[in-house]
Amino acid sequence: MKLDPATLEVLRNRLVTIAYEMGTVLKRTGYSPNIREREDCSCVLADPAGQIIAQAEHIPGHLGMLAVAMPALLQRLPPEVWEPGDVVIFNDPYVGGSHLPDIRLVVPIIVDGRLLGFAANLAHHADVGGMAPGSMPSTATEIFQEGVFIPFVRLYRRGVQNEDLLRLFLQNVRTPEEREGDLRAQLAAAQLGERRIREVVDKLGVDAWFAYGAEILNSSERLMRAKIARLLPAGRYEAAMRIDDDGVDPTPITIKAAVTVEGDAIQVDFTGSDPQRRSAVNCIWGFTVSATYFVVKAVVDPAIPANSGCYRPITVNAPEGSVVRVRPPGACAAGNETWQRIAEVLIAAFAKADPRLVKAPSHGCMNNVVFGGMDPRSGRLYTYYETIGGGDGGRAGLDGMDGVHVLGTNTMNTPVEVIESSFPLRVEAYELIPDSGGAGAFRGGLGIKRVYRVLDHQTTLVINSDWIRWKPEGLLGGERGGLTRFVLDEGTDHERVPPFCKFIVQLDAGSTLSVYTGGGNGYRPPRDRDPEAILQDLRNDKISPEAARAHYGLAEASLGA
């Protein structure tokens, strides 16, 4: 079939629009704060081989994750067994996932008995059971502690819901009503995708659907290859970074990566990374792959529409049983923090290829904070989960952004007024931290200070973070930003700083948690900073006069100006 370039472009845009329309339904009608306030969800359209042809990922952490899972799903349920009205549900992270709270739903698109592809989505549920509220227990030692573990199973068969399966699931989670609502939203989104693809194929015809679908992937692959060849110098670039601890064992963890650029292809090898731990710090294979795709896309072409074709020039290798490719039944709930580390390591490797393409290391964390307990006002169980941004790294020509989510996450914060109306918590401070940005010609962004108080009840606090002791250097002579810090009951006579960056602790009524997220690192030496920019920071109290002297050598006289 001779393909028409205009039809190809029209179809490509249409499919991306459909994926985003699915995403709108999901986030507007979901119940979990992760879905509705934070957009921690993704929607895809796949071909019958499970290759993703369009994706609306609302956070980068999901990039390519379903691309890894779909072929595994098709091995378990081959194309010929799918029937119209089937809905498959799973959260098994080992087949290309992240952690148990990310539940996926897959709906086949079947026209006249012919399988045309799949509409699928993934959403982070606020709780799927397990040893701690929020199902992100940072100190779990095997997956069975982390929550309900769902393999590929059919939630609907030929349009009929499997009530027993649903009841079993809901019985095992802390907030079943919310879960049911989230699944309704996911189902509506997947079915919408299926309906829209039927409309498209009605007009286009089945043969053209397959021909153009394949070409969408091929042209993305060609574009990716052309950009790699044009942008990146051939060579092998290595980097390594550490994670401070795993929440159980205080020894730091090393992650190593070697990026090899050869012509129009990129190989990423994590050999040399530490063996997997008896802790939730481990990263699942699909998640490691997704972090790799994220960095390559950001470096090579941030605007390229994500699909399986884009990933073809990229090969990823990691030793089985390592912290970046955990073997069952290793725990993985806190792997999202490891995702951030993998991304930061890869950025450092690409910096060696060309520092102008990347930025200095950011605060590097997601800073997962979970409170869970019984709300004394309503007598019902609650789970509050949030990640807190910090400073981004300085880059060529620009300071790092202050107080933003970085790398794999780009969720929105939960407003203070929403937290206090929905949960028995009070927020007592929410501000930028002066002097936390790493000094540099282009300084790192500032971290965030946030203080929570527990009101009238006992609660479980789960923290999953990193870089409380160590962080990498800035780029090209830029300095380090501030470290992450968690303090319990700060300013009282029982103030304490937990020794781990990942911990679970019971808190009494009236206790406080102070979170200080890290600052970004600087880009190029501080002495090259424009004096006007330093004065501007001084006027805005983003740096103190002492820091201006210590890091930028600014004289007393100019401080007075």
Next chain:
Amino acid sequence: MKSLRVAVDIGGTFTDVVLLEAARGEFRALKVPTTAGDPSIGALEGIKAILRDGGYEGGEISYFCHGTTVGTNAVLEGKLAKAALITTRGFRDVLEIGRQRRPDQYNFFAVKLPPPIPRRLRYTVTERVGSDGRILTPLVEEELGSVVKALKREGVKGVAICFLFSFLNATHEQRVRDLLRDALPGVEIYLSSEVLPENREYERSFTVAVSAALAPVLTDYLARLEKRLKEAGGAGEPSLMKSSGGIMPFSTVTRRPIETILSGPAAGALATAFMGRVIGRPNLIGLDMGGTSCDVSLIVGGEPLITTEGRIGNFPLRHPLIDLRTIGAGGGSIAWLDLAGALHVGPQSAGAEPGPVCYGRGGELPTVTDANLIAGRIGVGSLFAGGVTLQVEKATAALREQIAVPLDMDLSRAALGVLEIVNANMVGAIRALTVERGHDPREFALMAFGGCGPLHATFLAEELGIPEIIVPVAAGVFSALGLLAADVRLDLSQAHLALLDQVEPEMVEEGFRRLEARARDELGDYSGEGQILLRSVDLRYQGQSYEITLPLPKEAGPGEMAGAFHDRHRQLYWWSDPRRAVELVTLRLSVVVPLPRPPLSRAAEARGGNPVRALRARREVSFGDGGLVATPVYDRSLLIWGDVLEGPAVVESTDATILLVPGEQAVVDPFRNLCITRRLGR
């Protein structure tokens, strides 16, 4: 003495001026270049010119309305006045942190727009209200002494106050205003509990901060413009278009400056609604396609669709505004190949300078206009080109070398392909407002205007099954007509959180009564006779965070409200669950004070029929892949009521080109609109 209604719509490149002689409904329009430094200069030039052309005097202007991008530009370019923010201790940076999102998740070099008030001008005081509205920490008034000193030293032009939970209890915000007022004479003070009494501290902080920082900019500009209007002889109080499609008198702009930020694009939607009412089409899709972008709006039951989820740059706009989809699709949109050889169109545009290749002003990249020329849809000597001969050879060479040859397509297919892509992008924007919101486009007519809208409309209608296209009179400047058709409008809201099955009707009634009292107070002289009060509520399933706004009939009880909510939820999102608890979130009141609507001049009787008098030429036009069709070209200015044109046909005027594909029929109505249908239905 004639009574003239004049409107000026100032855009980035052009200033549109329209004039309506009220008695006769005589309508005039012209375009002058925008004077970027001080747009009021260009506005005055335009007004003088249009008065001169019609032989009118400035003193005959009885009503003046203005649409402007001054607010938009000030916010996007950060050219705001020096203002301060006073907020709860511990929360100095809510305004700067925003929602913690970076504007582009993959681009390492993305830039976040700076907040409207910088950190050094953000002050905190000790106070705290809790989530139930009770005071947890009383305001420490003594702390304000040093704040006042700092504000005086800085010489701020405006002050914004935003405390946590002030939408539940405004005592502290009001007290701070009282304490500041005497100390800072002449400085406007804004309370978040007045400008946006709703949940979510960042959105409320931004609204109040931008109000304080934008008001002085707008006031200065409007004072200059008013002075120039007086120079031209105009009397009476001029009005400004708001993003909601209502108008406000210049003198009240300081109350709600943020509501002017999307003043410009609102006019097109309003014009669409206005013409729809005149000709009896209550359901319309407005398509305003110009040189660089295309605005799509939706009119349902005679009213433009309103949203409270607007955006400007990376900032939120939470007051009611006309819901528009703007995409980078215009005559100047550039066709290009990526490194892998895939064809794309836009969003980059050649703009007015250098413009499309065929204009011969230095443009070298093939555009949508060049493709239209190659397809014969625009003529070489088109009236649209304003006497310039379009350079078809240059356009052909550009498209051939840059697109057709590398893609191994023949030239005409390449031109059609470019047009198909830009059309599909516009179809996507229409879908977003219709299909994706539970509206069926087949129940709407398409109002196509702007320089390029009428040229592309037929293909969009075909794709979406829209049965009728209306090309309004003066299509090129039609949107400015909306400024003359606007009513005074005030939108107020108040957070009111309660489960629907536990709601106390008296409390809701009391809430609306308070909003009505505020409306009377704000509207002053405009309040009273003939005003229309519209109540609506924001509802959601308990536990969700996006609300649906539904009109609230006075007699509706909680049961009816819940029923309407389930229905709308299903229509919008494909599912509903009547067993789930529904939550009331916000009360909304809109007050509309209808202004006398100018009659449009209509022909006395239908004298037309055969349009042969308007026939200018014939040329070969490509409508699709069926090759070239010999097509008559008509001069729109010579068409009259009753004329019937059969497609294929091209209708040209100085401001737009209209395309009729084979099988379509256009009828000229009494207002000289072209109403296009497909003979056998679409």
